[in-house]
Structure formats: C-alpha cells, structure tokens
Amino acid sequence: MRVINRNNYTLLLSYDPCEIFEYYRTDKMHGLNYEDCKCHENNSERSYIVGWSNVVPNQNYRFVFINLTRATDDIELFSLLMHELMHESFARHNYNIDQEEDIITWAEEEAKQVYKLLKTQKI
DSSP: OOOEETTEEEEEEEETTTTTHHHTSEEETTTEEEEHHHHSOSSOOOOOOOEEEEEOOTTOEEEEEEEEGGSSSSHHHHHHHHHHHHHHHHHHHHTTTHHHHHHHHHHHHHHHHHHHHHHHHHH
C-alpha cells in the first residue's frame, strides 16, 4: 500500500483493494468487508473496490483509495482520480450543490496535482 498525505486526506494506492482493511486494521468499513473483498476477483476488469472516498474508521479524517489494478493506462488512472476526488470534493463542500463550480474545480485541480505527482514518482 502506498500512502500519500494530501491536503486534509490520505491518498491510498494499491494493486490489492483488500489492503485498505489491513491498513486500517478493520474487518468492516462503510458497508464493505474484508472477507468479501478476499473472495472477490481483482483484475483490470473486475474488483471489489475500484476506488473509494470516505472517512477513516473512528477518526475525523478522510481517505481516498485507488485500486491501481484498474488503472490500466493514463486515461483510466486520471479518470479514477477524478471520480474519487469528486466524491471527496462533495464531502469537503458539505454536499452543497450551490457550490457546484467550486466542487468541480477543486476535484479537477486536485486530480491534476495528484496525477502529476504519481507520474513523477512512477507508480
């Protein structure tokens, strides 16, 4: 599991989505569970978790997880980042749709920064 601390959230990157349960030392989290994850196929077309943005268990802090197995090329990687960072941005903006432009802009800018970071570090 690759862990990158970002602006008020932790970015988690892995080729194994079950590692998120191991990282947070929990069997269940936000309706998903470790056993189902272990039993599920994980490849470029199927996985238990593709990406995930939520609150760290028992903490007031957020995480964004990206399953790198599903990031088969640069377009897929950027798409996964943008998708999960949109979820993160909605949470940051208290799901206030009146801030639609701010929500989208934050996700877009953060996705670009994270993508550039990942490409320079050759994930």
